[in-house]
Amino acid sequence: MPRLPARTESTSPNRCHFGRSVLNTQVGTLARGLLLLRDETAPPQTRGRRFPGGTMQREKQKYYSLAAIVVAAVLFGMVIAGGLDLTPPVVADRQPQPQPVMETIAVPDFAALADRGVPSVVSVTIKDVQDPADHSPRMPQDPFHEFFRGPQAPSDEPSVRRSAGSGFFISSDGELVTNYHVIEDADEIMIELADGLQFDAEVIGRDEATDLALLKISEPDRDFAYLALGDSETVRVGEWVMAVGNPLNMDHTVTVGVVSAKGRVLGLSREGTSFENYIQTDAAINLGNSGGPLGNTRGQVIASSTAINARGQNLGFAVPVDILRRILPQLRENGMVVRGFLGITVNNLDQNSAEAFGLSSRNGALVAEVSPGRAADKGGVKHGDIVIEIDGAAIEDTRELIDTVSAMPPGTDVELTVIRDGKQRKLTVELEARDAAGDAPLPEAEPSREDDTAERLGISVSRIDSQIRRMLGLEDEVEGVVITRVMPVSPAADEGLFRGDLILEANGEAIESVDELREIVSEVPDGGYLRLYVQRPQMGGRSFYAILKLED
Numbered sequence: 001m002p003r004l005p006a007r008t009e010s011t012s013p014n015r016c017h018f019g020r021s022v023l024n025t026q027v028g029t030l031a032r033g034l035l036l037l038r039d040e041t042a043p044p045q046t047r048g049r050r051f052p053g054g055t056m057q058r059e060k061q062k063y064y065s066l067a068a069i070v071v072a073a074v075l076f077g078m079v080i081a082g083g084l085d086l087t088p089p090v091v092a093d094r095q096p097q098p099q100p101v102m103e104t105i106a107v108p109d110f111a112a113l114a115d116r117g118v119p120s121v122v123s124v125t126i127k128d129v130q131d132p133a134d135h136s137p138r139m140p141q142d143p144f145h146e147f148f149r150g151p152q153a154p155s156d157e158p159s160v161r162r163s164a165g166s167g168f169f170i171s172s173d174g175e176l177v178t179n180y181h182v183i184e185d186a187d188e189i190m191i192e193l194a195d196g197l198q199f200d201a202e203v204i205g206r207d208e209a210t211d212l213a214l215l216k217i218s219e220p221d222r223d224f225a226y227l228a229l230g231d232s233e234t235v236r237v238g239e240w241v242m243a244v245g246n247p248l249n250m251d252h253t254v255t256v257g258v259v260s261a262k263g264r265v266l267g268l269s270r271e272g273t274s275f276e277n278y279i280q281t282d283a284a285i286n287l288g289n290s291g292g293p294l295g296n297t298r299g300q301v302i303a304s305s306t307a308i309n310a311r312g313q314n315l316g317f318a319v320p321v322d323i324l325r326r327i328l329p330q331l332r333e334n335g336m337v338v339r340g341f342l343g344i345t346v347n348n349l350d351q352n353s354a355e356a357f358g359l360s361s362r363n364g365a366l367v368a369e370v371s372p373g374r375a376a377d378k379g380g381v382k383h384g385d386i387v388i389e390i391d392g393a394a395i396e397d398t399r400e401l402i403d404t405v406s407a408m409p410p411g412t413d414v415e416l417t418v419i420r421d422g423k424q425r426k427l428t429v430e431l432e433a434r435d436a437a438g439d440a441p442l443p444e445a446e447p448s449r450e451d452d453t454a455e456r457l458g459i460s461v462s463r464i465d466s467q468i469r470r471m472l473g474l475e476d477e478v479e480g481v482v483i484t485r486v487m488p489v490s491p492a493a494d495e496g497l498f499r500g501d502l503i504l505e506a507n508g509e510a511i512e513s514v515d516e517l518r519e520i521v522s523e524v525p526d527g528g529y530l531r532l533y534v535q536r537p538q539m540g541g542r543s544f545y546a547i548l549k550l551e552d
Contacts, residue, residue, distance in 0.1 A: 178291030205331025230300030245292030257283030285316030343374025379429030458490015
């Protein structure tokens, strides 16, 4: 029960002095009043005169009795009125005045961290002997990738390409980690320690999907300084981090910053974006930092530096160490990573897509595409299904689905709980082994003929004829309409649709003509959602859902 604040009484000397003055004044006034009262009550003939004998004694007794009554009455009134402090005052605690918050922020001892970390970081130099037949032109590297490979001039003689990156020891017996792209084409690998000693290394295992590789130096008589693996899952945005590496051949460079973000997807992997889960940092990462450690303030590795954004500053990305920890046993034992595979492409649910599918929650993974003849297809999974559980364990998003499935060995039977047409279904799927698949090349031309039939969407579409099939490399059985124009400010542009995308379904109905699309669009009320199932030939025929909110 809340308490009312106590009355605060002042005990200052000024108040005490004032109280005594008032009391003296009241007593003096009382004395004068009694004298006047005595004169008023005395007989007229005796006023101002002395009383002889007993008469005088009786008059005194009357006087003192009356005076006592008056004094008692006055004192009682003073007590009632609070004019006298007859008990010591009780002083309540004053409310404290707010004080400015002075907080001291402790900065980590980066010098001590560098002393411990630098000896465990190495320079990785590779030598790649290239055949003249391999000197074919290459597509420019993605601006996000790390990139120590300069262009090579054509020649009739074999050439030697040298490049460098970074790495770090994870055990005293010479195991070290670097990026896959650092040693991808290496014929020879040389490791240089912080003290300048050099050793040859061999590749123990590699995993292109996560851009990680495990190397080994065979020196049984030497113990190498190594770094402990931390926990990247519990790392928070804003925490201090330190990057160590060999940027631009400047060996063992130390930079510091903070964790800028987690869960970044950049599209660097040749297998797509499915395993990307980068930690972003503003610690300076430059060419040659690839494979070096990103550490926390406890001297533990939380990630392996792997990429930068060449168009910006302070935008570095690193592979979380939890991914490394999961695949290390397979790298050591098999030299590669074998993962369970469903054969589906999935998307996260946002508010619009959840409402479009009639869901009350955004939990789950939306199946955008099912690979024909693969595990999910054999198990009865269809595009448009929302996977909400695997073996009874809830699935919140695509990241959790991918991590759960890839952690299981091929041949495992899993029970998927999916939502289809608003109802839950149980499906049993036997996982297959995952294999890499590259993207199909971009078409050389874009369709140009337009039939403006979907202005409400902000696009123009055309039927798929033989010319468009040939230009986009489509099979004869592919039916739908092709987007020929996207208006810059439109629902379609907001959802990232492009010219050349194919619309195969609208709100669950197969589309075979422009008229069918127009009819379905006309049935969507103002503020309603249109659920388009789209295939993108430019990205190897990948399919996805685009959720458009339509306004009149």
